[in-house]
Amino acid sequence: MQIKIDDVFSLSSGRYIALEEAFYLQDRYIFVNKLNEDDNPTNDFKVFKCVNDAIVEEKDNKKLKELLDFFSEKVNDKLALINETYENKGENK
Amino acid sequence: MNSRYENLLLQLKNSQEEIKHLNKELEDLKAASNDFSKESYEKEYNLICDYIDKEKNKIKDLEDVIKTYDAAKKAIERNVYLRQLLDNEKDFETRREINTELNAVIKEIQNNLSKLDPLLSEELRSSILNNNQNENTKEAQDDMENTDKTITSPSNNDKFIDIKSDVKKDNEKIKRQIDNMASTNFIEKYIDCIKNSNKTINKLANLTDLYNSIPKKWDSKKTEIVRQRQRITNLNVEERKKLMDDICDTIEDEIVAIENDESLSDEEKRSAKQKKYDELESKIFLIEEYPKLSIKNQDEKLDEELESIDKAINEEQKQIKKQMAHTMTMQILLLERYLKKGYDPKHIYEALIVLADIKLDNKELESYMKKTFDETLLKTEELKRIYISYSELENHKKEKKKQEDDPPKKDDDPPIKDDDPPKGDDDPPKKDDDPKPELPKIEYNSPKKTWKTYVGLAAGIGLGAAVYFTTGPVGVSVMAIAGGITKRLLNKRIEKLRLQKLNGEVEVQSIEEPTPGIKGKIEKIKEYFKSEEFCRDAKWFLNGAIYTGLALNVAGSIYNLANANSVVNSPSDIKPETITTNTHPYQSPSTGSADLSNIKIGDSVGGYNVSVGHDTANWAVNGTHTENLISKYVNSDSIFKRFAMINSDGSIGQIINTKGLSITDFCNQAGIDPSQIAVDVASKNGTSQAWTSVSELLKGVGGKHI
Numbered sequence: 001m002q003i004k005i006d007d008v009f010s011l012s013s014g015r016y017i018a019l020e021e022a023f024y025l026q027d028r029y030i031f032v033n034k035l036n037e038d039d040n041p042t043n044d045f046k047v048f049k050c051v052n053d054a055i056v057e058e059k060d061n062k063k064l065k066e067l068l069d070f071f072s073e074k075v076n077d078k079l080a081l082i083n084e085t086y087e088n089k090g091e092n093k
Numbered sequence: 094m095n096s097r098y099e100n101l102l103l104q105l106k107n108s109q110e111e112i113k114h115l116n117k118e119l120e121d122l123k124a125a126s127n128d129f130s131k132e133s134y135e136k137e138y139n140l141i142c143d144y145i146d147k148e149k150n151k152i153k154d155l156e157d158v159i160k161t162y163d164a165a166k167k168a169i170e171r172n173v174y175l176r177q178l179l180d181n182e183k184d185f186e187t188r189r190e191i192n193t194e195l196n197a198v199i200k201e202i203q204n205n206l207s208k209l210d211p212l213l214s215e216e217l218r219s220s221i222l223n224n225n226q227n228e229n230t231k232e233a234q235d236d237m238e239n240t241d242k243t244i245t246s247p248s249n250n251d252k253f254i255d256i257k258s259d260v261k262k263d264n265e266k267i268k269r270q271i272d273n274m275a276s277t278n279f280i281e282k283y284i285d286c287i288k289n290s291n292k293t294i295n296k297l298a299n300l301t302d303l304y305n306s307i308p309k310k311w312d313s314k315k316t317e318i319v320r321q322r323q324r325i326t327n328l329n330v331e332e333r334k335k336l337m338d339d340i341c342d343t344i345e346d347e348i349v350a351i352e353n354d355e356s357l358s359d360e361e362k363r364s365a366k367q368k369k370y371d372e373l374e375s376k377i378f379l380i381e382e383y384p385k386l387s388i389k390n391q392d393e394k395l396d397e398e399l400e401s402i403d404k405a406i407n408e409e410q411k412q413i414k415k416q417m418a419h420t421m422t423m424q425i426l427l428l429e430r431y432l433k434k435g436y437d438p439k440h441i442y443e444a445l446i447v448l449a450d451i452k453l454d455n456k457e458l459e460s461y462m463k464k465t466f467d468e469t470l471l472k473t474e475e476l477k478r479i480y481i482s483y484s485e486l487e488n489h490k491k492e493k494k495k496q497e498d499d500p501p502k503k504d505d506d507p508p509i510k511d512d513d514p515p516k517g518d519d520d521p522p523k524k525d526d527d528p529k530p531e532l533p534k535i536e537y538n539s540p541k542k543t544w545k546t547y548v549g550l551a552a553g554i555g556l557g558a559a560v561y562f563t564t565g566p567v568g569v570s571v572m573a574i575a576g577g578i579t580k581r582l583l584n585k586r587i588e589k590l591r592l593q594k595l596n597g598e599v600e601v602q603s604i605e606e607p608t609p610g611i612k613g614k615i616e617k618i619k620e621y622f623k624s625e626e627f628c629r630d631a632k633w634f635l636n637g638a639i640y641t642g643l644a645l646n647v648a649g650s651i652y653n654l655a656n657a658n659s660v661v662n663s664p665s666d667i668k669p670e671t672i673t674t675n676t677h678p679y680q681s682p683s684t685g686s687a688d689l690s691n692i693k694i695g696d697s698v699g700g701y702n703v704s705v706g707h708d709t710a711n712w713a714v715n716g717t718h719t720e721n722l723i724s725k726y727v728n729s730d731s732i733f734k735r736f737a738m739i740n741s742d743g744s745i746g747q748i749i750n751t752k753g754l755s756i757t758d759f760c761n762q763a764g765i766d767p768s769q770i771a772v773d774v775a776s777k778n779g780t781s782q783a784w785t786s787v788s789e790l791l792k793g794v795g796g797k798h799i
Contacts, residue, residue, distance in 0.1 A: 001535055003533055003535060004538065005543070006538050006539055006540040007536075007537075007538050008535075008536045008537055008539055008542060009533040009534060009535045010534045010536060011533055012531060015536070016533075017539065017542050017543060017546060018543075019543055019546060019547075040545070041542075041545060041546035041549045041550075043570075043571070044568065045562060045569040045571060046568055046569055051530045053532060054530035054531055054532045054533070055533055056529065056530040056531065061564050065564065068562040068564065068569065072562050075547070075550070075562075076560060078547045079547065079560065
C-alpha cells in the first residue's frame with residue numbers, strides 16, 4: 001500500500017511520519033520525520049523515494065537539493081499558517 | 094636583483110618545458126583521436142591550443158621584460174658612474190653637462206621602470222633613490238626646485254603610484270581570472286582562497302597606511318613652501334637677480350636638452366617644453382612679483398597654495414579609497430566564481446570571514462570596507478546564501494557551547510536545531526550505506542502528528558520562522574535562515590497588517606508596565622513580532638546581510654512560550670482549518686464559571702457592578718486606590734473593552750481585546766485565576782473609563798461573588 005501524507009509507518013530503522021510528498025523526475029518522493037519511542041517528532045528528517053509499494057532513502061545530493069528546496073517551501077507555507085494560528089491563539093487569550 | 098632576474102629566466106625555462114609537454118600531449122591526443130568523439134576531441138584540442146597560446150604570450154612578455162630589465166640595468170650603471178663623476182667635478186660648466194646627461198639617463202631609467210613589473214620597479218627605484226639621497230643641496234635654487242617637484246611632478250609620489258599600480262595590476266589579474274573561469278570550465282590548480290583573502294587584507298592594510306601617511310607627507314611640503322616664501326622675501330634685490338639668472342640658465346639648458354632628446358616625439362617635446370615655460374613663469378612670479386605684494390596679499394597667495402594642497406590630499410585619499418573598495422569587490426567576486434566552479438563552500442565561507450573581519454588602522458576606512466563587503470555580498474546570491482547559512486551555524490554552535498557551559502536549564506524537550514554543517518553538492522554518498530528498498534508497515538494516519546512536527550519545528554526555530562532543509566553526511570538537517578524570518582513571510586505580514594489597520598481591525602495597544610515579568614516579556618516579543626516595525630527591522634537585517642544571534646534568542650523565548658502553551662493545549666490539537674479555543678479546564682476558577690462566562694469583551698456591562706474602579710489594571714487586581722465611579726458616565730451601557738492579566742510581581746502579563754472572549758475562556762487558556770484579571774470598562778464608543786477587578790464586578794450583583 002502506498003504511503004500517504006500524515007501516515008505513520010515503521011521501517012527497520014524506526015517509525016516515521018510522512019509530512020510532504022513531491023513528484024520529481026517521474027518518481028514520487030516523501031519527506032518524513034522520525035518519531036521517537038513516545039511517538040514524538042525528532043530532529044531526524046529524511047527523504048524517501050517510492051518504488052512501487054516499497055520505499056528507499058534518497059541519498060543523491062543533487063536530487064536531494066532540488067527536493068529539499070521544494071519541501072522547504074512547503075514547510076514554510078505551513079509555518080506561516082502555524083504562525084497565524086499561534087497569533088490568533090495569543091489574541092484569544 | 095640578480096635573484097629576480099634568475100627567477101624570470103627560470104620561469105621562462107619552465108614555460109618552455111610546459112609547452113614541450115603540452116605539445117607531446119597534443120600529439121598523444123591526436124594519436125588517440127580514434128577513441129574520442131569528434132566533439133570531445135575538438136574541445137580538448139581547443140583547450141590545449143588556448144593554453145599553449147597563453148604560454149607563448151607569457152614567454153613573449155617575459156622576453157620583453159628581460160630586455161627592458163637589461164636596458165634599465167645599464168642605465169642605472171651609467172647613472173652611478175655619472176654621479177661619481179659629478180661628485181668629483183669642480184668646474185661649473187662640466188657639472189652642467191654631466192647634469193644634462195644625468196637627467197637623460199634618469200628619464201631612460203624611469204621609462205624602463207614603468208614598463209617593468211612593479212615589484213622590480215620598486216627594487217630598482219629604491220636603489221636609485223638611495224643614490225639620490227646625497228644630491229640635496231642647501232642652496233635656495235635647489236630648494237625651490239625640490240619644492241616645485243613636490244607639487245608638480247609625480248615623481249615624489251612614486252610609492253603611491255607603485256602601490257596603486259600594484260593594486261590595479263592585481264585587480265586586473267583577478268578580473269582576468271574571473272573572465273577566464275567564466276568562459277571555461279578549466280581550473281588550473283587548487284587555489285587557497287583563505288590565503289588569497291589574507292593577501293587582499295594585507296594589500297588593504299598597506300593602502301590604509303598610505304592613506305594615513307598622505308596628510309603627514311603633505312604637511313612637510315607645506316612647511317617647505319612657507320620656508321621658501323620666507324627665504325625669497327628676505328633676499329635683497331641683487332641676490333634675487335642672481336637667483337633669477339641662475340634659474341633662467343638652468344631652464345634654458347633643460348629646454349635645449351629636451352630639443353636634442355631623440356627619444357622624444359615632437360608632441361612630447363612640445364609638452365615638456367611647455368611645462369618648463371610654465372615652471373619658469375611661476376618662478377619669475379615667485380621671485381619678482383611675490384616679494385612686492387603686500388603682506389596681506391602674500392598671505393592670501395600662500396593660503397591659496399595651501400588650500401590647493403589640501404585639495405590634493407583629499408583627491409589622493411579619495412583615489413585610495415576607491416582603489417580599496419575595488420580590491421574588496423574583486424576579491425568577493427573571485428570567491429563567488431570559485432564557489433560556482435565547485436570549491437568547498439566551507440572554504441569559501443572561511444575566506445569570506447577573513448574579509449568580513451577586516452581590521453584597519455583607520456576606523457573610517459574599516460567601516461567603509463565593511464560596508465563595501467556587505468553591499469557586494471548582497472549582490473551575489475550564492476555567496477550570500479553560504480555566508481548566512483554558515484554564520485547561523487557558527488552562531489548556533491556558540492549558543493550551544495554557551496548553553497553547555499552554563500548550568501543546564503529545566504527544559505523538557507530541546508528545540509529542534511541543526512547540528513550538521515551543509516556540505517558541497519558534490520559530496521559523494523557513503524558507499525557502505527547503500528540503501529535498499531524496504532516495504533513500510535503503515536500503522537495509522539495522523540494529521541495531528543504532522544502538525545505536531547511542524548509546531549515543534551516552529552517552536553524550535555521561532556514562530557514566523559522560515560526554514561530550509563539541507564543535506565549533510567548524516568542525512569537531512571533543518572536550518573532557520575536569514576534571522577528566522579524570510580522576506581516572503583514578512584511581506585505577507587506587512588500587507589496583512591496594513592489591511593487590518595485600514596479596516597480598523599488592529600488597535601494600537603500600549604503595554605504600560607515598567608518592569609514586565611517573564612510572560613510580559615514574551616508578550617512584548619510577540620507584539621514586536623506582530624508589528625510592522627519588526628517587519629521593517631527584520632527586512633533591514635536581511636538587506637544588510639547582518640546575521641546576529643537575535644533569532645535564536647527570540648526562538649528560545651518563543652519555544653518556552655510554546656512549551657507553556659503545550660501544558661494547556663497540546664500542539665497536536667492545532668489544526669490549520671479551524672482554530673478552536675481549548676475548553677478543557679486546566680485550573681478551575683473558585684467561583685461558578687457560568688457567572689464569569691457572561692463577562693465578555695465587547696458586551697455591555699449590564700447588571701454587573703461598576704460603582705467602583707481604578708486608574709490602572711494593577712491597582713484593580715490589588716484592590717488599591719479605589720475610586721467611586723460616576724454612574725452618569727459609567728453604567729450598564731458601558732462595555733467590557735479588554736482584559737489584562739496581572740503577574741504576581743504586579744506587571745501586566747497580557748492584554749487581550751478579542752471580541753466575544755469571556756473571562757472563563759481567558760482563564761482556561763492562560764491557566765490563571767480570575768482574581769489575576771483586571772477588566773477595562775469603556776464607554777460605548779470605546780473610550781476607556783476605568784479598570785475593575787472581577788470580584789468588584791460581581792460584588793452585590795445578584796449575590797454573585799468570587
